[in-house]
Amino acid sequence: MGTYIARRLLLVIPTILAVYTITFVLMHATPGGPWDSADKPLPPQVIANLNAKYHLSDPLWKQYVEYVGGVLHGDLGPSYDQQSMTVSDIVRDFFPVSLKLGLVAMLLGAVIGLSLGIVAALHQNSWVDHVAMFGAVVGIATPSYVMATVLILLLALELHMVPTSGWGGVFSTRIIVPALALSLGPAAQLARYTRSSVLEVLRQNYVRTAEAKGLRYRAVVARHVMKNAMNPVVTISGVILANVITGSFFVETICGVPGIGRYFVTAATGRDYPVLMALTLLFAILIIMANLLVDVAYGFLDPRVSYH
Amino acid sequence: MLVSPITSRFNRRQFIQYTALVGGAILLDACGGTTANNTPTSAASSSGGSSSTSTTSSTTSSTTTTSSGTSSNPATPFSSTYSQSFLLNPPPAGVKLASDQSLRYMYIEPTHLDPGLATSGTEVYLIYEIWEGLLRFDAQGNVQPLGATNWDVSADGTVYTFHLRDGVKWTDGTPVTADDYVWTWQRNEDPKTASEYAEALYIVKNAQAINSGKITDLTQLGVKAPDPSTFVATLEGPAGYFLRLASTWTAMPLPKQSVTKNGTKWVQPPNAISNGPFKLTEWTPSQQITLTRNEGYWGQKPTLQTVTIKLVTDPQTSGLTAYENNELDIAIGPWPADFARIKSDATLSKQLHIVPLSQTYFVVCDTSNSSSPVSKPEVRKALYLALDRTQIVTKVFQGLYVPAYTILPDDILGHNPNAKLQGTVQDAQNLLTQAGYPGGKGISLTMPYSQNANNNLIAQVLQQMWQSNLGITVTLNPMETKAWTSLFESFGKTHYDLYFSAWGSDYLDPYDWMNFLFTTGTDFYHAHWSDTQFDTLCQQAAVEQDPNKRAQLYSQAETVLIAGAAYIPLYHTATPYLFKPWMLNYSYQATGGRPYTQVEIAQH
Numbered sequence: 036m037g038t039y040i041a042r043r044l045l046l047v048i049p050t051i052l053a054v055y056t057i058t059f060v061l062m063h064a065t066p067g068g069p070w071d072s073a074d075k076p077l078p079p080q081v082i083a084n085l086n087a088k089y090h091l092s093d094p095l096w097k098q099y100v101e102y103v104g105g106v107l108h109g110d111l112g113p114s115y116d117q118q119s120m121t122v123s124d125i126v127r128d129f130f131p132v133s134l135k136l137g138l139v140a141m142l143l144g145a146v147i148g149l150s151l152g153i154v155a156a157l158h159q160n161s162w163v164d165h166v167a168m169f170g171a172v173v174g175i176a177t178p179s180y181v182m183a184t185v186l187i188l189l190l191a192l193e194l195h196m197v198p199t200s201g202w203g204g205v206f207s208t209r210i211i212v213p214a215l216a217l218s219l220g221p222a223a224q225l226a227r228y229t230r231s232s233v234l235e236v237l238r239q240n241y242v243r244t245a246e247a248k249g250l251r252y253r254a255v256v257a258r259h260v261m262k263n264a265m266n267p268v269v270t271i272s273g274v275i276l277a278n279v280i281t282g283s284f285f286v287e288t289i290c291g292v293p294g295i296g297r298y299f300v301t302a303a304t305g306r307d308y309p310v311l312m313a314l315t316l317l318f319a320i321l322i323i324m325a326n327l328l329v330d331v332a333y334g335f336l337d338p339r340v341s342y343h
Numbered sequence: 344m345l346v347s348p349i350t351s352r353f354n355r356r357q358f359i360q361y362t363a364l365v366g367g368a369i370l371l372d373a374c375g376g377t378t379a380n381n382t383p384t385s386a387a388s389s390s391g392g393s394s395s396t397s398t399t400s401s402t403t404s405s406t407t408t409t410s411s412g413t414s415s416n417p418a419t420p421f422s423s424t425y426s427q428s429f430l431l432n433p434p435p436a437g438v439k440l441a442s443d444q445s446l447r448y449m450y451i452e453p454t455h456l457d458p459g460l461a462t463s464g465t466e467v468y469l470i471y472e473i474w475e476g477l478l479r480f481d482a483q484g485n486v487q488p489l490g491a492t493n494w495d496v497s498a499d500g501t502v503y504t505f506h507l508r509d510g511v512k513w514t515d516g517t518p519v520t521a522d523d524y525v526w527t528w529q530r531n532e533d534p535k536t537a538s539e540y541a542e543a544l545y546i547v548k549n550a551q552a553i554n555s556g557k558i559t560d561l562t563q564l565g566v567k568a569p570d571p572s573t574f575v576a577t578l579e580g581p582a583g584y585f586l587r588l589a590s591t592w593t594a595m596p597l598p599k600q601s602v603t604k605n606g607t608k609w610v611q612p613p614n615a616i617s618n619g620p621f622k623l624t625e626w627t628p629s630q631q632i633t634l635t636r637n638e639g640y641w642g643q644k645p646t647l648q649t650v651t652i653k654l655v656t657d658p659q660t661s662g663l664t665a666y667e668n669n670e671l672d673i674a675i676g677p678w679p680a681d682f683a684r685i686k687s688d689a690t691l692s693k694q695l696h697i698v699p700l701s702q703t704y705f706v707v708c709d710t711s712n713s714s715s716p717v718s719k720p721e722v723r724k725a726l727y728l729a730l731d732r733t734q735i736v737t738k739v740f741q742g743l744y745v746p747a748y749t750i751l752p753d754d755i756l757g758h759n760p761n762a763k764l765q766g767t768v769q770d771a772q773n774l775l776t777q778a779g780y781p782g783g784k785g786i787s788l789t790m791p792y793s794q795n796a797n798n799n800l801i802a803q804v805l806q807q808m809w810q811s812n813l814g815i816t817v818t819l820n821p822m823e824t825k826a827w828t829s830l831f832e833s834f835g836k837t838h839y840d841l842y843f844s845a846w847g848s849d850y851l852d853p854y855d856w857m858n859f860l861f862t863t864g865t866d867f868y869h870a871h872w873s874d875t876q877f878d879t880l881c882q883q884a885a886v887e888q889d890p891n892k893r894a895q896l897y898s899q900a901e902t903v904l905i906a907g908a909a910y911i912p913l914y915h916t917a918t919p920y921l922f923k924p925w926m927l928n929y930s931y932q933a934t935g936g937r938p939y940t941q942v943e944i945a946q947h
């Protein structure tokens with residue numbers, strides 16, 4: 036198992052390099068630069084000064100290499116947009132917020148989704164099943180920003196349980212609205228995957244054997260069904276987790292959460308190259324790590340899988 | 344200024360192009376009677392290229408400024424004839440003030456708070472409260488001495504000597520001296536600082552040479568401090584608008600002790616040393632900015648103790664919810680989806696205040712595109728006449744905007760409602776027939792624009808009106824913002840059909856519109872429209888001293904402009920605000936305002 040993990044970690048390097056190269060090429064191929072403003076175009080002298088200051092007038096290969104050199108020294112570059120912060124500042128200040136919010140949302144989503152899915156599968160075709168699956172469809176179909184807005188109206192304006200926006204850390208009431216809004220999608224997806232997976236396992240021969248042997252239903256479910264049903268659920272959880280952690284632009288904007296999600300969008304539309312590159316690489320690393328975690332989890336969950 | 348669509352950033356630049364010629368005389372209202380004559384300057388440089396409007400600077404150098412040596416303040420060279428300012432909720436007699444004097448607002452996060460680098464409204468409104476410069480202009484256009492108590496201007500108008508006030512201190516206790524001003528202006532023009540706003544000070548001697556790297560010695564800049572309380576600025580040529588320039592944020596002194604030590608981090612508290620009525624005490628990124636009253640301020644201290652600005656991406660949407668939940672005292676609009684509800688709500692409608700902006704939206708046609716129908720003036724006039732602006736403004740924008748039949752807003756000298764093109768939709772259709780497109784057949788236009796909610800509305804209503812009233816085909820091309828900007832910049836060399844845009848005044852003078860945007864040499868919008876009569880009228884008006892004659896010239900120019908139909912005006916804009924009834928004494932002015940210094944909170 037150890038060598039497997041080590042090998043996977045080594046593979047991260049060429050993957051990240053490929054992501055970096057593709058992103059770099061796409062970034063510079065897209066029309067429009069950081070100093071093109073919808074306001075009055077800047078005078079050429081000012082643009083020349085800005086390009087000199089940020090090394091944008093250097094040849095592309097030089098910028099490509101310089102950035103890698105900078106990253107290896109821990110310098111992720113300045114932000115063109117937020118001039119008083121460096122990219123490291125931005126990632127350091129805002130990524131933990133998104134991380135915490137994402138983890139809480141994922142936890143919520145997992146709890147809600149898994150329980151709904153299991154209950155629905157165990158009572159297949161009953162009213163419980165129909166209600167749960169209808170809820171799942173609504174959850175997948177409802178955009179997170181709609182949910183966030185509805186929750187704000189309900190919890191903040193009507194019931195005055197929480198303030199309308201802001202961030203107070205993981206243990207404050209302010210996390211309720213964004214976490215709920217973010218957890219809806221994952222919960223719904225997990226519910227459906229869990230349900231179909233459990234249903235499939237319930238039809239397996241070893242389950243029938245266990246029941247025939249006289250084991251109580253609950254024991255059958257807990258001991259034999261659950262672990263084996265988790266395979267597809269774990270697979271999809273990895274990617275969902277990465278998505279949720281990198282923050283949802285909409286939920287963060289509406290709920291006033293100072294996370295990293297909005298920087299993905301504003302850096303792209305504003306051509307803030309250093310921020311854009313750093314976030315893309317961050318997202319790539321997160322997905323790689325999430326997939327690695329999922330693959331390692333298989334080793335424990337599924338006895339048929341072995342990494343030795 | 345060219346206005347970005349209402350997206351997450353409000354970019355409202357003020358006072359950018361000071362290399363412009365500001366001619367003309369303005370009547371001082373308060374003092375009454377004295378006329379200030381502005382001296383035309385030869386344009387040093389400008390991205391618009393004001394070659395067509397440059398005049399020699401020698402002959403008419405006269406200001407009402409007295410000769411050097413006297414201590415009287417020269418009269419303000421500029422004040423607007425029409426004013427967009429207002430005072431909201433003046434405190435009623437005997438009102439009790441709240442014990443907690445704090446104001447809560449919500450807005451977009453500034454990218455930084457460095458007065459030397461700031462260009463957009465998102466930063467400027469806070470900078471005016473935290474720092475201050477030599478002087479400022481109030482809502483009526485009268486000058487208020489701040490850092491300087493008085494100043495003298497040389498006879499030829501190129502040397503300004505400011506006498507600084509005693510007792511003005513930085514928040515760290517050290518005094519503000521003339522050296523601070525000198526160092527700041529040098530730093531702002533230093534090419535290594537790469538200030539996006541460096542061009543504003545190009546009128547100062549050697550500023551442009553230094554900023555472009557031709558002169559590397561910063562001390563060559565035309566500013567010096569012969570002693571700690573005298574600051575002397577030498578200009579490239581006489582400039583009647585220089586005092587206006589000196590009142591903007593880019594001329595405010597900066598604390599050298601903090602900037603040199605802390606680099607870009609100097610704008611973060613506690614390094615953000617300042618000299619204005621408020622101090623920047625807290626800036627939690629993406630969350631909140633807090634200003635606190637500066638107890639060491641030399642002048643009248645504000646009544647407010649704290650100002651809290653919550654930072655969000657979308658202050659209109661988030662702000663309205665928070666305002667209704669009593670978490671904010673001021674909310675800024677527009678709120679397209681809620682406006683009707685606010686207007687009909689008993690409480691909210693009383694708190695609503697609509698501030699007209701000196702801004703116009705209009706359509707620009709490529710008059711030189713011979714393969715497009717818009718190259719024919721009849722087609723363009725038909726496009727003008729086929730629009731029902733009242734409907735656009737009432738149905739699409741819920742009455743918030745004002746129909747515009749001419750380009751200049753009504754607070755600009757020379758605004759001429761008679762320049763409006765007369766005619767009905769029927770006349771428009773006849774014009775098309777005349778031009779060879781009966782029933783609109785054969786006209787197919789493409790209109791690109793930067794995609795956002797507001798622009799989508801505008802584009803769709805234009806397309807719909809033209810298609811149904813004229814029978815022509817209009818294809819919309821929504822684009823991503825930067826891609827659109829890139830395309831717009833290419834219009835100088837490539838052909839297009841038409842697009843819409845907006846311009847808002849940087850300063851309240853017709854020069855900022857007519858001469859700066861539409862003359863043959865500038866052609867800011869790449870309409871490729873050229874009219875010698877228009878150019879002549881604008882050039883004459885630029886140097887004309889008599890305000891009445893000037894107004895006449897610009898009115899005539901407006902008539903020529905509209906008749907040319909290269910620019911089709913749509914509407915003038917406004918911004919709605921909501922103010923809580925306990926928020927008193929909010930003083931708004933179009934540019935250069937610092938309302939928080941006057942606001943008081945009543946008990947509630």
